[in-house]
Amino acid sequence: MKKILIIDDEVNVGLLLSKFLVRNGFEVSTAANGGTGMDFLKKTDFDLVLCDFRLEDTDGREMLKNIKALYPKTGVIIITGYSDIKMAVELIKMGAYDYITKPLYPDEILNTINKAIETQYALQEMAANDYTTLDKPPKEGKKQILSGEFVVGTSRASKELLKQIELVAPTNYSVIILGESGTGKESVAKSIHLNSPRHNQPFVAMDCGSLTKELAASEFFGHEKGSFTGALYTKIGHFEMANGGTLFLDEVGNLSYEIQAALLRTVQERKVKRIGSTKEIDLDVRIIIATNENLQDGISKGRFREDLYHRFNEFSIYMPPLRERGNDIMMLAEHFLKIANQELDRNVTSFAPEVVECFMNYRWQGNIRELKNVVRRATLLSEGNEISMKTLPLEISNFKVSSPFEPANTSVANDAKEPKHDLKNAALGAEHETILKVLREVNFNKTKAAEILNIDRKTLYNKMKAINLK
Helix, strand or coil, X not given: CCEEEEECCCXXXXXXXXXXXXXXXXXXXXXXXXXXXXXXXXXXXXXXXXXXXXXXXXXHHHHHHHHHHHCCCCEEEEEECCCCHHHHHHHHHCCCCEEEECCCCHHHHHHHHHHHHHHHHHHHHHHHCCCECCCCCCCCCCCEEEECCEECCCCHHXXXXXXXXXXXXXXXXXXXXXXXXXXXXXXXXXXXXXXXXXXXXXXXXXXXXXXXXXXHHXXXXXECCCCCCCCCCCEECXXXXXXXXXXXXXXHHHCCHHHHHHHHHHHHHCEECCECCCCCEECCCEEEEEECCCHHHHHHCCCCCHHHHHHHCCEEEECCCHHHCCCHHHHHHHHHHHHHHHHHCCCCCEECHHHHHHHHHCCCCCHHHHHHHHHHHHHHHCCCCEECHHHCCHHHHCHHHHCCCCCCCXXXXXXXXXXXXXXXXXXXXXXXXXXXXXXXXXXCCHHHHHHHHCCCHHHHHHHHHHCCCC
């Protein structure tokens, strides 16, 4: 269970935030001032600190400085009711993961917390396992890793990917990362950033697929207090937050044509202006975008601007799906097993031979994300030191019998174990295929997918969970 420390002198804010995070599976402690917060940190190893900027005995700047000096592995998010772009940039340069303003919105704060913890964990994993970054040749005995979940393997596709990252990372080129959902596009974007001259500057990720048309401009460019109904506070846009560093835009194909036009102006002029402001701010931002769509097809159908595409497409990288990475599948599985053992305090050491065979033959429609979830689930369910077939989800363990993705090729032994005409499994397989197909068609927009499938969002979430999709 991940541990979070909340430092906020507004007792009600701390209490509400604590209850919300506990409901979402975190272990939470609260402190009403900086001194008490530091006392907590001396006694407990926290994964993340949420610290209010204005405290009765200090401020967020001093707290961040002290936390990073004494506990560098702990992530820090600064929370405040006051928005100041210079302060925000300064805090991120000092090591804060992010800076968010009150009022706090549940989905936003939870997403930010999860990403902060994942980032801290990835950095710790690299250090703990003596991994090396791409800007130095690996020393003998060391493994080389890109970032986060995308481990460099021995497959031809992985080696080619590594070459492309090594080539483009030191430049200022804008990059398009192409590939299916779940292949690790954000991990590669982080690797490009970490191995570039901008590695000490902010890396800001933005999910364009979750943006509504009304909120997109505010998220990209920010807004001034009172600039429109509901603008209760000044908001810093993602471009400003990434100034000096790298802005990663995921699923850009979902952006409206109007926002694309505004993006083009910003990219061309290298200036940004908040909504409701007349002041232009100079930008120095490297842009990396990712998509699982064919943007050229979007251009031909009038959904994506050709001029914006060419602005982004100074260099492109193709992310191979997991099924094209051969022996890398088990290398990744072992990597995720090690992480799961640490998270769950388990000691599962291996995969049964039939599990290895199953993993190598399965199609992995959810790619690396699906593999990670399957390994974590299997580690939790394992009763011994080995992951067995009974710990795998039904759609994987029965893949050869009832998979909707390829014709069944069952052996006599399999026929003896499983009925040929199992309607329940066949129905589940067809349902899973339909869900995956619809999700891909709408770029994993869960609201649209639920509407098309004629089910509510909660039902869709439950069915996605059953097939290890988030």
